[in-house]
Amino acid sequence: MGADKLLIHLNQIFCPIDKGHPLYGAEMSEATIIEDGYIAVKDGKILSVGSGEPPKELICAATEQIDCTGKIATPGLIDSHTHLVYGGSREHEFAKKINGVSYLDILKQGGGILNTVNATRAASYDNLYQKSEKLLDKMIIHGVTTVEAKSGYGLNWEVEKRQLEVVKALNTAHPIDLVSTFMAAHAVPPEYQADREGYITLMIEEMLPKVKAENLAEFCDVFCEEGVFTAAESHQILAAAKALGLKLKIHADEIEPIGGVDVAAALQTTSAEHLMAATDEGIKKMSQSKVIGNLLPGTTFSLMKDTYAPAKKMMAEGMALTLSTDSNPGSCPTANMQFIMQLGCFAMQMTPIQVLNAVTINAAYCVDQATTIGSFDKGKLADITLFDAPNIDYPLYFFATNLVTDVYKNGQLVVK
Numbered sequence: 083m084g085a086d087k088l089l090i091h092l093n094q095i096f097c098p099i100d101k102g103h104p105l106y107g108a109e110m111s112e113a114t115i116i117e118d119g120y121i122a123v124k125d126g127k128i129l130s131v132g133s134g135e136p137p138k139e140l141i142c143a144a145t146e147q148i149d150c151t152g153k154i155a156t157p158g159l160i161d162s163h164t165h166l167v168y169g170g171s172r173e174h175e176f177a178k179k180i181n182g183v184s185y186l187d188i189l190k191q192g193g194g195i196l197n198t199v200n201a202t203r204a205a206s207y208d209n210l211y212q213k214s215e216k217l218l219d220k221m222i223i224h225g226v227t228t229v230e231a232k233s234g235y236g237l238n239w240e241v242e243k244r245q246l247e248v249v250k251a252l253n254t255a256h257p258i259d260l261v262s263t264f265m266a267a268h269a270v271p272p273e274y275q276a277d278r279e280g281y282i283t284l285m286i287e288e289m290l291p292k293v294k295a296e297n298l299a300e301f302c303d304v305f306c307e308e309g310v311f312t313a314a315e316s317h318q319i320l321a322a323a324k325a326l327g328l329k330l331k332i333h334a335d336e337i338e339p340i341g342g343v344d345v346a347a348a349l350q351t352t353s354a355e356h357l358m359a360a361t362d363e364g365i366k367k368m369s370q371s372k373v374i375g376n377l378l379p380g381t382t383f384s385l386m387k388d389t390y391a392p393a394k395k396m397m398a399e400g401m402a403l404t405l406s407t408d409s410n411p412g413s414c415p416t417a418n419m420q421f422i423m424q425l426g427c428f429a430m431q432m433t434p435i436q437v438l439n440a441v442t443i444n445a446a447y448c449v450d451q452a453t454t455i456g457s458f459d460k461g462k463l464a465d466i467t468l469f470d471a472p473n474i475d476y477p478l479y480f481f482a483t484n485l486v487t488d489v490y491k492n493g494q495l496v497v498k
């Protein structure tokens with residue numbers, strides 16, 4: 083059976099091992115690295131990978147052979163936590179941040195997320211669509227082929243729905259695949275400041291059933307944080323989402339450890355995200371309940387903090403980890419997944435192999451897409467990222483520079 087496309091003479095191919103579950107703890111240091119590799123693609127899917135000259139049966143008259151000398155390949159990078167769709171931007175808060183005003187204080191003063199809520203409510207569908215499309219264009223040139231996208235800047239049904247519809251439309255129109263998460267529990271909106279229970283009831287009784295009925299999201303997420311949603315409220319909202327059949331994520335221990343991790347363990351959420359302030363006890367709980375830790379070092383960097391999530395401790399306790407951008411206008415304005423991966427090494431002392439596993443196979447489990455993406459197993463989508471690099475360590479070591487040369491999505495060349 084001939085291949086449609088044959089990528090040949092790759093310096094190295096990073097092949098994550100799909101064990102049928104996320105890679106936990108020491109498993110994150112395992113991978114197959116193929117030297118002088120080839121990747122055969124047929125009908126948009128992976129046919130085979132191997133070393134040296136490809137077997138003759140892979141080559142037929144229609145096979146396009148692509149010389150990849152000087153490059154390495156990884157599965158398409160997966161950004162498993164973003165706040166993709168929003169109006170406006172927040173560079174006007176940057177000076178405050180530089181002068182030491184904290185993220186939560188800016189939010190208390192009516193800025194932060196609430197600032198972006200105002201801008202998002204004022205934005206038309208077309209404006210949100212175009213802005214998000216532009217951001218996806220920036221993400222894909224940095225090697226990303228799948229992005230998780232959360233709502234949460236509408237905080238009323240009309241605008242939450244508009245955000246989710248933008249994600250749905252872009253999932254079809256843009257080469258990047260999108261996984262949609264409903265996150266109206268991102269802040270209490272101004273009009274409910276005196277009635278937070280009313281807002282929680284609105285989410286549970288009206289918004290969540292509509293999200294489900296209109297098939298607008300796969301996951302539900304809650305910002306469990308001091309001054310935002312308590313652990314009890316987060317549990318209530320996520321339990322309601324679970325009862326409707328939605329999958330769960332939680333923003334936990336981002337700034338203060340107020341119990342989000344206990345909610346994650348109790349409800350067996352797919353992932354707990356951020357975890358900058360995770361405690362030893364919290365790490366044990368997540369490890370025992372097999373909750374994936376989704377770490378966002380760009381947020382630590384952008385919030386100008388020096389306490390990164392304790393990735394090494396988490397892996398030593400047997401947790402499965404992934405890394406993502408958290409791309410959003412406040413706590414992490416970036417589209418560069420490579421920089422996040424490099425922070426995994428430079429700021430959290432993960433090894434290149436651990437980082438590459440985090441953003442491929444483990445991220446695929448984090449967005450519940452591991453049957454189709456995250457590794458080069460036969461039959462998975464031919465989502466392939468090529469870097470200008472002599473070996474797989476190099477793109478982690480040579481930092482803050484875009485080394486991606488080509489991106490294939492479903493076997494099609496989408497970045498050159």
Ligand code: NIG
Pocket residue numbers: 165194195198305333336381408410411412413414
């Ligand atoms: O993940 N933590 C909550 N949400 C985002 C920040 C959103 C914003 O500041 O606009 C985050 O850090």
Ligand code: FE
Pocket residue numbers: 163164165333408
């Ligand atoms: Fe976030």
